[in-house]
Amino acid sequence: GAVVSQHPSWVICKSGTSxxxxxxxxxxxxxxxxxYRQFPKQSLMLMATSNEGSxxxxxxxxxxxxxxxxxxxLTLSTLTVxxxxxxxxxxxxxxxxxxxxxxxxxxxxxxGSRLTVL
Amino acid sequence: AQSVTQLGxxxxxxxxxxxxxxxxxxxxxxxxxFWYVQYPNQGLQLLLKYTTGAxxxxxxxxxxxxxxxxxxxxxxxxxxxxxxxxxxxxxxxxGTRSYNTDKLIFGTGTRLQVFP
Numbered sequence: 001g002a003v004v005s006q007h008p009s010w011v012i013c014k015s016g017t018s019x020x021x022x023x024x025x026x027x028x029x030x031x032x033x034x035x036y037r038q039f040p041k042q043s044l045m046l047m048a049t050s051n052e053g054s055x056x057x058x059x060x061x062x063x064x065x066x067x068x069x070x071x072x073x074l075t076l077s078t079l080t081v082x083x084x085x086x087x088x089x090x091x092x093x094x095x096x097x098x099x100x101x102x103x104x105x106x107x108x109x110x111x112g113s114r115l116t117v118l
Numbered sequence: 119a120q121s122v123t124q125l126g127x128x129x130x131x132x133x134x135x136x137x138x139x140x141x142x143x144x145x146x147x148x149x150x151x152f153w154y155v156q157y158p159n160q161g162l163q164l165l166l167k168y169t170t171g172a173x174x175x176x177x178x179x180x181x182x183x184x185x186x187x188x189x190x191x192x193x194x195x196x197x198x199x200x201x202x203x204x205x206x207x208x209x210x211x212x213g214t215r216s217y218n219t220d221k222l223i224f225g226t227g228t229r230l231q232v233f234p
Contacts (some may be wrong), residue, residue, distance in 0.1 A: 006161070034221070043208065043224045044162075093161050095222075106152070107159035107222060 002006050002028050006110035013084055020080045021113045023050075023094035029074035030096035034107065035067075036089040050077040064102055084117045091115075120145045120211045123226035132233050137196040139228045141183075141209035144190065147192040150220065152210040153183055162208065168192060179203070204232045 003026040013019050024032055031052045036044040048069050049057040056069035066088075068080040077096075081088050091114050095107040125140040144150055150169050154162040166177025173185040181192045192209060209225040 004161075041227075041229075043226045045219055046223075049221070093158075095162075106164050106167060109154075109163070111161040112159065114159065 001098075002108040004094060004108045004110040006113050008096055008113060008114075009111060010114050012116045012118065015085050016083055018059075018080055018082045019084055019115060020078055021094075021115075023077045023079070023093055023096070023110055025075045025096045025108075026117045031074060033071060033077040033094055033096045035069060035077075035079050036093045038093060038112075040091075044093060046106075047079075052077075056097065081115065084115070089115055089117045120149060120223045122209050122223055122225035123212050124207075124209050124228050125229055127226065128229050128231065130231040130233060131199045133201055136197050137181075137194070137199045137203065137230065139194040139207050139209075139230065141192045141194065141225060142190050143192060143209070143211045145211055149211045151183075151185060153177065153181070153192075153194050154208045154210060154224075156206040156208065156227075158205075165194070165207075167230075199213050199230075199232045201234065204230055206230075 005024045005026055008024045011019055033050040035047045037045045037047050046059050047062045050069045050071040052071045052074050058064045071077040090113050093109055093112040095109045097107050121144045123142045131137055141223050152167045155165050158190040165181050166175045166183055168175045168185045176182045181196045183192050185192050207228050211220045212222050
């Protein structure tokens with residue numbers, strides 16, 4: 001089945017530094033990937049939709065300059081948290097769809113990346 | 119617009135007992151409905167989905183859910199709980215005619231505890 005890989009799974013960084021999280025579709029091409037953020041014991045909140053070859057679409061309230069998304073190929077999307085602060089500490093999950101937009105094709109989720117900003 | 123309400127943030131059952139996790143949805147268009155499971159520090163795994171056709175949907179690990187349009191519900195059940203079922207469960211909805219993406223809207227989740 002479709003597999004989505006995220007790297008790193010855990011990252012700890014100092015406040016003020018930038019962190020990049022990669023999301024790869026391993027056995028399929030994904031023109032669209034989605035980035036979610038999950039706070040402890042809460043649900044997943046969609047941050048942005050990553051589109052291959054074009055700008056990402058951000059949800060209301062998400063700072064595009066803070067969370068940079070690059071979808072440079074059909075199998076890779078990256079999320080960069082710039083100038084990270086402790087409040088950016090969270091679990092970030094990406095997802096991608098194997099299949100066309102028109103169907104009820106299921107999103108495949110990565111295992112998530114836990115970011116801790118000291 | 120779509121939304122999902124999961125009643126009960128925590129559900130506890132004994133091993134072997136019936137599992138019932140409640141989900142009600144709101145959608146202005148016919149919905150696609152999903153149940154996902156999340157184990158600690160992991161991503162989400164699809165349990166089952168409803169698109170069209172049969173309203174009783176069977177998923178993995180013995181779970182099933184029934185789409186009831188009149189009640190706008192999509193409750194998740196399993197006849198006999200197993201210790202390995204302990205996890206966080208999310209109900210999600212998306213419209214069948216999304217205008218730009220197929221964004222999934224998640225409920226707040228229900229944590230299932232299974233006691234021996």
